[in-house]
Amino acid sequence: MKLKGRGIVEGLGKGKALVAKSSISFLGGVNPLNGLIIDKNHELYGETITGKILVFPFGKGSTVGSYTLYALSKYGTKPAAIINIETEPIIAVGCVIAKIPLVDKLEENPIEVIKNGDLVEVDGRKGIVTIYKNSN
Numbered sequence: 001m002k003l004k005g006r007g008i009v010e011g012l013g014k015g016k017a018l019v020a021k022s023s024i025s026f027l028g029g030v031n032p033l034n035g036l037i038i039d040k041n042h043e044l045y046g047e048t049i050t051g052k053i054l055v056f057p058f059g060k061g062s063t064v065g066s067y068t069l070y071a072l073s074k075y076g077t078k079p080a081a082i083i084n085i086e087t088e089p090i091i092a093v094g095c096v097i098a099k100i101p102l103v104d105k106l107e108e109n110p111i112e113v114i115k116n117g118d119l120v121e122v123d124g125r126k127g128i129v130t131i132y133k134n135s136n
Contacts, residue, residue: 001113001130001131001133002128002129002130002131003106003107003108003110003113003128003129003130003131004106004107004127004128004129005083005103005104005105005106005107005127005128005129006103006104006105006127007102007103007123007124007125007126007127007128008087008092008095008102008103008104008124009092009095009096009099009100009101009102009124010101010124010125011081011099011100011101011124011125012081012101012121012122012123012124013053013079013080013081013100013101013121013122013124014053014080014081014119014120014121014122015051015052015053015079015080015081015119015120016052016053016116016117016118016119016120016134017052017053017055017114017115017116017117017118017119017120017131018044018047018049018052018053018054018055018079018116019055019056019110019111019114019115019116020042020043020044020054020055020056020057020111021043021056021057021111022042022043022056022057023056023057023058023059023060024037024039024042024044024054024056024059024060025039025059025060025061025062025065026059026061026065026066026068026069026072026090026094027061027062027064027065027067027068028061029042029061030049030068030072032068032071032072032074032075032077033075033077034048034050034075034077035048035049035050035072035075035077035078035079036048036049037049048077049072049077049078049079050072050076050077050078050079051079051080052079052080053079053080053081053082053083053114053120053122054079054081054082054083055082055083055084055110055111055114055120056082056084056111057084057085057086057111058084058085058086058087058088058091059084059087059088059090059091061090062090063090065090065091065094066090066091066093066094066097067094068094069091069094069095069097069098069100070094070097070098072098073097073098073099073100078098078100079100080100080101080122081100081101081102081103081120081122081124082095082100082101082102082103083102083103083104083106083110083114083120083122083129084102084103084104084110085104085105085106085109085110085111086104086105087102087104101122101123101124102124103122103123103124103127103128103129106129110129113131114129114131115133115134116134117134118131118132118133118134119131119132119134120132
């Protein structure tokens, strides 16, 4: 299945999807040293975002979240790409400086269409997301 959206940060990312129905705060919510979600109140607590296609509605929290995304890149723990329903400036800036492909405003709600474990390809320049459904 291919979906068209708005490409925000160019680049290609491919990996298994990690999907959250709730927003993510990167500052205090994600450990840049190991890529783990450390917010104990988040549905993905204990999951690693490293190398995954991270799907969530939008970001929340401090502008330092942009730097946390950059730190994930420096430590080699960043996601392969990010897909949002609608991206806000903190996530956009973080993805630019961390070189994380970023797409939003897909023609269908990515949280409803993409499931955890689906193989997903993201083309941040073209705004195209290709979903290969997980057969497990």
